[in-house]
Amino acid sequence: METNEYRHITNFFIVGINYKKTDASIRGQFAINNDQYETLLHTAKASGLGELFVLSTCNRTEVYGFAHHPGQLIHLLCTQTAGSAETFSKLAYIKNGHKAIEHLYSVAAGLDSQILGDYEIVGQMKLACKFAKDRGFIGAFTERLLNSALQSSKLIKNNTELSGGTVSVAFAAVQYIRNVIAKPSEKNILLLGVGKIGRNTCKNVVDYLETQNVTLINRSPEKAAELAGELGLKYALLENLGEEIAKADIILVATNATDPVIRKEHLEGGTDKLIIDLSIPYNVADDAQVLPNVHLVNVDELSKLKDETLKKREAEVPKAKAIIAECMCEFEEWQQMRRHAPLLKTTKLKLKEIHNNPDFICSSTGCSKEADARIQRVINDMAGKIRLKNGGACHFFEAINKFMTTGTAQS
Template sequence: MDTPYFKNISNFYVAGINYKKSDASVRGQFAINNDQYQSILQKAAEQGLNEVFILSTCNRTEIYGFAYCSYQLVDLLCSETVGDMETFKNSAYIKNGIEAIEHVFSVGAGLDSQILGDYEIVGQLKNAVKFAKEQKFVGAFTERLVNSVLQSSKLIKNNTELSGGTVSVSFAAVQYIRRKVVNPSSKNILLLGVGKIGRNTCKNLVDYLETTNITLINRSPEKAHELAGELGLHAASLDNLSEEVQKADIILVATNSPEPVILKEHVEHSGDKLIIDLSIPYNVEEAAQHLQNVSLVNVDELSKMKDETLKMRLAEVPKAKAIIKELIQEFEEWCEMRKHVPMLKALKVKLKELYSHPHYTKATTTCPKTIDTHIQRVLNETAGKIKIQNQRGCQYIAALNDFISTRN
């Protein structure tokens, strides 16, 4: 599957589920951690697939890559998830060719995010591709595609207000607390998990609630202590989780554990608790969610919050789509030119052979550097003509004729 004829837009697929057709409990069944990701890539290699990557966030799980058919990718993904293929298919969307390309651009721009313009997706996309690249599952096509998507995302961020204002899942959590809790700065707040979403949530808590009455717990304790020191907060060990949960009035969960970290035994008979679960899958045990003293909010509920910032972002969508359209066109042109690489390589070899032919006596007196420059000029001119009008065979012959005529 390394041939340029297979690795073209028509054989590129994306299959996934997101917040539009599945709730957080279903999405949680298909969340992918790094161990599962690596296992899927190993299975892909066994099937002859070598350009694949997976994006798994609180809003979506998507698998991208070249395949003979979409269900080859779906089968790979579901082979490692808690959820089965039938459940996935009931909520899945499958895109192919240019539609799949357009989808990657929309995701990277935040147009497909649960909160419109949420820029956190850019970092998540980079990490997803970085992991695949480390496993040698990123080829020229994927590299160019993702770079184009990131370029598009940057242009949209710098030239529109699509990501303007302060709206994200982490900020929505703080907005919820401000609206629902009286005098929140006086409450004991516990934050579990200080990854990217956890860090952003923590900084928003400090900035918008104007409080440092926050305790951080993380699986890697040094990260919690580092952030606590930076912001003047408290840090505690995971071993003291039960004690800290007992003391907390507000608990925010931003972990990526495959199993619940907040259990029924942690929160029952311990006073009223507001728990905001930012994790997929849920990291609060179901039995704990239904206790009378627990009020639980998840990412889907937070994402329904609307304000003037979101209205402003909606007005910026046409500008963002115009930028995407231009970058997609450039990417399509690059893909088209890739088809001509074998011919251009063959032309380069033939030109070098002609230079060394006895008929061209000047070749013995011409500087090698000048020869290379001349050959490169012919190649560039031929590539330019191909870009204007696709006549590969004719242009190959024309290039040779032009070369011969200039040497006579």
Template sequence: MEINRPVNISNFFIAGINYKKTDAGTRGQFAVNNEQYEAIFHIAPSFELDSFFIISTCNRTEIYGFADRPEQLINLLCTQTSGTAQAFKSLAYIKNGEKALDHLFNVGAGLDSQILGDYEIIGQIKQAVKLARERGFINCFLDRLVNCVLQTSKTIKNDTALSGGTVSVSFAAVQYIKSHFQNITDKKILLVGTGKIGRNTCKNLVDYLGTTNITLVNRSEEKAVQLAAELNLKHAPINDLEACIADADIILTATSATEPTILSAHLKDKGEKLIIDLSVPNNVESSVKGMAGITLINVDELGKLKDETLQKREAEAPKAKMIIAEQMAEFMDWHQMRKNAPALKAIKTKLNQISAEQQFAVKTAGVCPLVKIEVKIQRVINSIAAKMRAHNRQGCHYIEAINEFMNAG
């Protein structure tokens, strides 16, 4: 679609909720899957929105974009969520301008993650923006901004230990299992959901628990088949889910289903089980929590796990913030120069008009007039651009440029 909204940084907003003020159940009311994201793109023009993207993970749902008011973004988002716009707004943080930019840089770096330095968020940002770009909802500002955030995240990962060690929600699940079972090899593990989080979790199970006694189930069976073949695991069709649940000692869920997949009826009289729900919305029926012999853990409880790795990461946070400050300053320089571009173009047009007059051709006799005047004009434009950048002023430079050109040798 054609992007028409003028880029004014004061119209750039982020509205979101995350783990800091909401539990997994509440976040689940505002989770957005790919199908809902598509519907949002379809109706966005009716909300007078043409540049935005949405991040929806187990820890947050955030919408970033250009609007006259943040309510436009919130109302659009909540057309596809079970939670209402009013409820979202009562829980949300809303930021605009440079504060919104700073928030995105911090999210991309893992500084705002439930587990500090969790690097999985950057892949989720890439995917969210990719979908928006393919449908024409990423303008030049957002494109440049996201690229800068991605580069900053990469620099932080390479130049600091903020993401050092192996700590993420999926790895925290493995740590929890490891701490609760002495002999894991004889335990049967069921993993439901083999998307990005499920796939990462599966690899962590194999790598850090040293077991292949794992069965994979996915609604789209071919994904489970492919991952099972890659890691030498078992797989089963979704129709066999209830039998797989009954047979398993440890169950992990990582699906994007909007309704619970694992029900209390599946677990009644089926023995002791550990269930780790990595899904948002929750993928395990809430009544399971009180069942005898069942231990149910969700992403919020996993996020409370602390260890030596996280303490080391906390010490690296100030370095990461310094890198963000430097990269944000460069981005704002780019934005300022882009904002000055119309004025510089107008100045250049006027100088070209002046140079066409006869007296300037006479004054530059003996030298190729066109070459000399073009050089003079570009020199003046460069000078004015530098002043605009340094002093953040526009209006007075128009006359100043003409005077500078007139007096140039």
């Protein structure tokens, strides 16, 4: 049964793996799609865990939430993954309290991204949190924390060059094509998957390779048709995948299928192909990757690309961290005051009780309105003193005394 007793900042955890200690093949074992996310949240509720969300991208899988101990979150995640809890635990980072909060801010800012300053993480985080919120798993603490982290990220984007220039996995794919393929605009390009990364990659292909020689395939054909119509491209049905692969020179894969979409029989004996797999888990079968006519690049290899843009971004890191520190300070001040909310509420009720007591004399006209205003002034003063000096009971008695004194003074 769910309880609130453990929902203290010291019981707020993040458990996760990312690109720093794992390659894409390992991360793929712990990737979570929406169906798995849905089941995971049902399991969480049955386990008494009620405030959490999962962030699963090509670079990371992380669970943020309240628990009695981090093992609960690891076990919860791994009820839905191909990888085991034992493997995850060996590779995972675990943070709680202040450190977990700081990590969330860093992720939202793009400081922890595989490509420094990659702003796509913000959209992914918003979707992950909305999914959890729609199912009742985002409480007051988590919502305030997320809003603060996203506000911090926005301030960093608007006031630094951390996300300046054009560098992302989607752009890196196009940059790679330009570097290794002569006259790429004359090649037949096939793009599988038109989700967020697929759409961004597609637009970069059109803009930077200056070509419309692109065919789109998506599990939902209407989405492929919509994007194709928007950009003046072609689209094909999934059942024609083998035929389209045979015609393609360059294949970009950005699907979220749990099993490989491109198999050995699609490629064996065919023409030379450059395949860029942006999917986690990989959507090109292992035995297809080693065929002599296939040159395959995955997200980890793309993310190693460095240029002047990244050097400029690195110089902005101190500014970004300063903004994060300021936003974290404001959040933690809110968290401190939230702890004292029951005391402030109790004090306010007590002051109203005193005011309504016949023994408490108040003869001025409009007494009720004036009393409400006076009570609120006393509460505001009390909150300010708690913020500056902390404390609790001493401020309660001081507030009672102050209200009694000012009340009788008007009699």
